[in-house]
Amino acid sequence: MELEFLGTNAGTPSLQRNVTSMALRMFEERRTFWLFDCGEGTQHQILRSSLKLSKLEHIWITHLHGDHIFGLPGLMSSRSNQGGTTPLTVFGPPGLKSFLETSLNISQSRMEYEWTVVEHEGGMIYEDDEVKVESLKLEHRIDSYGYRVVEKDKAGS
Template sequence: MEITFLGTSSGVPTRSRNVSSVALRLPQRAEVWLFDCGEGTQHQLLRSDIRSSQIRRIFITHMHGDHIFGLMGLLASCGLAGSAQAIDIYGPTGLDDYIRACSKYSYTYFSNRVKVHPISPGRVYEDEEFIISCRLLKHRVPAYGYRICEKDRPGRFNVEKATALGIPAGPIYGQLKRGETVTLPDGRRIRGSDLCGETEPGRKIAYCTDTIYCDSAVELAEDADVLIHEATFAHEDAQMAFESLHSTSTMAAQVALAAKVKQLIMTHFSPRYTSTNAMDVKDLLAEAKAIFPNTMLAYDFLTYEVPRRRTVEEHQVSTV
């Protein structure tokens, strides 16, 4: 699981930061999932190592332009490039109407390859490897945060031990790998759990933007390996944060601390914070680190690989 930031500015793009979009690359299945799609996202994809032909799912947080204005352009380009890949899009009520209207008046047709799924708090998507859920955050319009949970994976199957027990190779191995109990032709009952190593815990990512500090963000981020959280304003500009229902750097850090996450990555910075102004984004980083030390700043094209979670057994070995 690899996260790439395609846009890290709030509201409007700057010379060094585009507006919101985050890509989650899943190498094991040659898929990319996008979270938000601000204007210019397809240009950012061209400048990155991510192939737009691998985009399979797009999750939209809310209907503000800096999070959706790049969606139609990207979908149209994928169609013109001859990509037959189906794309599922998840987002708030109104997203389907928006896409249909844009399609109608731009004479852009997607046939059946684009499907829009209206979301509500709870489970949004699930397959054999992942569960995606969402919760309402606190913003000026309905805005959702997402939680991406990788399911636990069975431990390594001990082929040598299976061979020593005289278990014939074939479909039985698949059953045992899944932890099932199998009865052999000679009457012996073999438990798959006895032949597999410790279960490998799945990783968790939370994506929270746009919002002011709220309990829903903490719940989405609980025990996450990575929390991606907006930090539009510095702490000294908290009044503007409350008026616009956006977060300060300290609010993002407080969410990370309360949720006991492993890594906080802040994004969605106001263009007011540059090296030529009184405060720079590095000052926002210092504010957040004072509360939650394991914090980093996102920038366009930052790539972060979500580390695999260690099993209890591995943790014990590392502490010996």
């Protein structure tokens, strides 16, 4: 696993830094990547990287402030337009599903892949054969969650 920071600025972008987004490259383990938050400009940062939207597997949203979610509907739409056909799961606080459904319906975005929103309020929120993801509520003006990705032990290691 390898982290790539796509945006690290708070609130609004600057000429040098985009708002919040981070990619967790999992190419050796899963041949995919995960995205944590999706502020405006995330698509542009992905274009400047070796990441491909068709390889995006999960998106994890920490909270629903605009600098963490305003890039999400456009990124999801672009993923479809660029040939993404594998399912995409978006995890985040309550209200995320309504935000995405409203944005994508009003814009009449066509999704060529299945997408699902998993709203949560912390705890163990994802587990498969390779990893588990736990979430813990953080202190912020609105409900906000930190994520912990734990790689499971492998036989012989």
